[in-house]
Amino acid sequence: MVELGRAVTLSYREWQDLDEQRARITAGWASVFAEADAVLTPAAPLTAFPHQTAGTPLSRELEVNGRKAPYLAQMAWATPASLSGLPATTVPLGRSAAGLPFGVQVIAPRWHDRTGLAVARIVERVTGGFEAPPGY
Secondary structure, three states: OHHHHHHHOOOHHHHHHHHHHHHHHHHHHHHHHOOOOOEEEEOOOOOOOOOOOOOOOOOOEEEEOOEEEEHHHHHOOOHHHHHOOOOEEEEEEEEOOOOOEEEEEEEOOOOOHHHHHHHHHHHHHHHOOOOOOOOO
């Protein structure tokens, strides 16, 4: 909760410094896309897990390899694309040994949404697409 409080009370100068960092990251992506049509990343650090509604998103936790981890850490792989305003599409890849779905995120260059969707279609054709787990 402290981090959220800091974020909403930034001075203009602090925001400007952070925005400059964001612009440098965005420029870095442009150099990546000079060499590649799209980038594939994990969709999330974990396979699917039961949705939590108790408490606030900032107070929720998951168990990862026997340790507590922040619930919102599941957004880690969404950050690179959203921070830079890049289109991203998540495509199912399959299921874990426990039968839980997992996927890949396709990140495309800015304003190239159709490229990301085209790559997602190819991945879907290769992997067979989404299949709901038993019981869902």
